[in-house]
Amino acid sequence: MIRTFARTLLLALAVAAPGWSQFALYLVNGNIEQPVAPVYSLGNVAPGTSVTVPFVIRNISNASAHLGLLTVSGAGFTLASPFSAVTLASQASVNFTVVFKPSGTGTYSAFLESVGISVSLTATVPVELTCLLNTGTGTAALVTPLSFGSVTLGSAATLSITLLNQTDASLIAPGPLVSGPGFALSGPSPAGTVVNPTQSVGFAVQFSPTATGAANGLLTIGQTSYALTGTGVAPALPQPQISLSLPQPDSAQQGAVAVNLASTSLASGTGIVTLTFLPSIPATDTVADPGIAFASGGQSVNFTVSSGDTQGHFGTALTAPFQTGTTAGTLTVTAQLGGNTAQQTVTILPAVVGVTAAQGVLSPGAIEVDLTGFDNTRSAGQLSFTFYDPSGKVIGPGAISADGTALFAAYFQTSAGGTFKLKAVFPAAGNFSQIAEFQAAVTNSAGSATTTRISF
Numbered sequence: 001m002i003r004t005f006a007r008t009l010l011l012a013l014a015v016a017a018p019g020w021s022q023f024a025l026y027l028v029n030g031n032i033e034q035p036v037a038p039v040y041s042l043g044n045v046a047p048g049t050s051v052t053v054p055f056v057i058r059n060i061s062n063a064s065a066h067l068g069l070l071t072v073s074g075a076g077f078t079l080a081s082p083f084s085a086v087t088l089a090s091q092a093s094v095n096f097t098v099v100f101k102p103s104g105t106g107t108y109s110a111f112l113e114s115v116g117i118s119v120s121l122t123a124t125v126p127v128e129l130t131c132l133l134n135t136g137t138g139t140a141a142l143v144t145p146l147s148f149g150s151v152t153l154g155s156a157a158t159l160s161i162t163l164l165n166q167t168d169a170s171l172i173a174p175g176p177l178v179s180g181p182g183f184a185l186s187g188p189s190p191a192g193t194v195v196n197p198t199q200s201v202g203f204a205v206q207f208s209p210t211a212t213g214a215a216n217g218l219l220t221i222g223q224t225s226y227a228l229t230g231t232g233v234a235p236a237l238p239q240p241q242i243s244l245s246l247p248q249p250d251s252a253q254q255g256a257v258a259v260n261l262a263s264t265s266l267a268s269g270t271g272i273v274t275l276t277f278l279p280s281i282p283a284t285d286t287v288a289d290p291g292i293a294f295a296s297g298g299q300s301v302n303f304t305v306s307s308g309d310t311q312g313h314f315g316t317a318l319t320a321p322f323q324t325g326t327t328a329g330t331l332t333v334t335a336q337l338g339g340n341t342a343q344q345t346v347t348i349l350p351a352v353v354g355v356t357a358a359q360g361v362l363s364p365g366a367i368e369v370d371l372t373g374f375d376n377t378r379s380a381g382q383l384s385f386t387f388y389d390p391s392g393k394v395i396g397p398g399a400i401s402a403d404g405t406a407l408f409a410a411y412f413q414t415s416a417g418g419t420f421k422l423k424a425v426f427p428a429a430g431n432f433s434q435i436a437e438f439q440a441a442v443t444n445s446a447g448s449a450t451t452t453r454i455s456f
Contacts, residue, residue: 022065023088025117028054028095040112042100042123044224046130048166049141050101051123052080057096057114059088067094067115074110076102077121105167127167129174129195131221134160134202146219148207148230154266156208157230158186163221164200173201180217182209183228209233235266237305237338240312242273244333245319249346251326251376251418252291252354256319259303259312259335268306271337275299275322279329280350281378289417291325305337312337324348326374326418350377352449353442360456362432371422371440371451378412379445381405385424388437388453395435400426 026033027040033056045051059065070083080097088094102108102125112119132139133146139162148157163173175191178184186206193201209215209232217228239262246255257273276299277292294301301320303312312335314320324331328350335342357372369385383402387395402424411420422442428435441450 022059022061023057023067023115023117024060025112025114025119026056026058028056033058036119038118039120039122042121044124044126045100045102046128046141046166047102047105047125048130048164050099053098053100055096055098055112056093057117058093059090062090064089065115070094070096070114072098072110072112072121074108074121076100076108076123077110077112126223127169127171128222129163129171130166131224131226132162132164134162139164142226144225145227145229146205148228150231150233151207151209152235152266153209153212153232154235156186156206158204158206160202160204162200162202163190163195165195165197168197170194170196174222176203176205177220178205178217178228180215180228181211182207182215182230182232183217183219184208237267237269237271237340238263238265239340240271240335240337240342242333242335242342242344244344244346246324246346249324249348250351251324251328251348252356252374253324254321255324256321257333257335258319259337261305261310261312261337265305265309266307269304269338271303271305271312271335273301273303273320274334274336276332276334277325277327277329278332279327281328289325289327291323291417291419292327292331293323293325295321295323303335326354326376327378328376348376350446352447353380353444355440355442355449355451358440358451358454360438360454362435362456365427365429367426367428367432367435367438369422369424369426369438369440371424371442373420373422373442373449374418375408375412375420375442375444376418377445378408378418380408380420380442382443382448383422383424384441384443385426386439387435388439389434390436392437 025036027036042051064087066087068085072079078099080099100123105125105127108123110121112121131142133142151157165171173190173193173195175189184206186204190201190203195201205219207230212232212234215230219226219228241260241262243258243260275292293299303314305312311318328348331346331348333344353373353375355371355373359370361368381404383404384399386399389395437453437455439451439453441448
């Protein structure tokens with residue numbers, strides 16, 4: 001009989017042994033699976049709250065295996081979903097969740113069992129206040145870490161916390177302790193307050209970042225600590241506002257641009273003001289007008305803003321001078337600061353030719369007239385010259401006309417802007433002492449411009 005018993009026992013072991021090594025239990029922590037020890041503690045669980053623990057059972061053998069058992073037995077412990085037997089291929093797994101929802105304070109235990117697996121689960125519900133986070137629409141369990149999110153420097157974010165008594169005894173609220181740069185209690189502490197059953201007391205924790213970047217702190221309530229996290233971010237730069245000083249919106253004018261701020265700046269930064277121009281004449285007839293520029297050169301200029309400023313600074317000045325060039329069209333001034341943009345436009349209307357300098361030269365056998373000016377329409381054509389004697393009388397044959405349309409058109413085809421220099425030479429003979437003054441007229445699409453009388 002002894003021999004028969006031994007054979008039966010050995011046979012039973014031979015059959016059972018593969019089952020114990022086919023499956024392994026792991027705790028799921030994000031994307032990480034950790035082997036579970038024979039005893040797994042859920043730690044302290046606040047009265048009136050519940051805890052969920054995710055697990056996975058994996059077939060670690062080289063062959064398919066039948067998983068026909070998965071139970072959890074013990075007060076307060078349940079499976080989140082009913083289990084159904086399943087056959088798992090090699091390395092395949094099944095996920096499940098254990099829920100612990102205690103009925104009161106005390107120490108709890110349960111057994112989690114499966115094929116070849118037996119783990120003791122423990123949890124303690126201490127006689128203490130339950131910590132809850134106020135969500136605005138209700139409360140939620142206080143979990144770590146408590147995140148304040150992104151908070152602008154100079155401002156604060158607050159989390160409101162409730163200490164609820166879900167026990168049968170009156171409890172004294174512990175004094176919450178807060179540490180970490182930028183983290184502090186906001187308002188009175190509940191320390192020492194007697195909280196009767198079903199009653200509660202609250203307090204708030206505030207995060208006021210002291211620097212940009214991530215910040216970490218710690219909130220301790222009784223025997224439990226919660227990590228605090230938050231991120232300090234630089235305040236946004238304010239909306240820029242363009243202020244133009246341009247008495248006459250014409251060509252060949254000097255103006256200045258200032259950048260005002262919609263609100264006092266809480267941050268420092270650099271912005272840019274840009275001049276862009278759309279000519280009113282066909283694009284094929286123009287080259288970019290270099291006269292449309294800032295006094296410092298170019299069509300853009302930087303400005304700076306410091307904390308406390310209400311205006312942008314162009315170096316040590318509050319304005320940036322610019323000139324309107326010599327072309328008719330639309331001038332757009334754009335200010336950019338941070339992610340904010342402002343624009344203002346000025347229409348430079350077509351105008352008669354502007355003569356900025358005139359000179360006459362008498363030389364043997366010729367009279368020379370030199371004109372310097374600009375034509376913002378680039379359409380100058382008809383010319384007229386009149387000469388006067390010392391007494392102011394017109395010298396015959398009177399006004400001398402010439403058609404310079406083709407010459408002006410050819411010149412403006414490749415010129416930058418509307419500036420020009422004109423040299424007119426008139427062959428002459430006789431007594432040049434009788435030629436004292438001249439007057440010139442230039443006509444474009446906007447009309448005719450006539451100089452004053454210019455002495456030789």
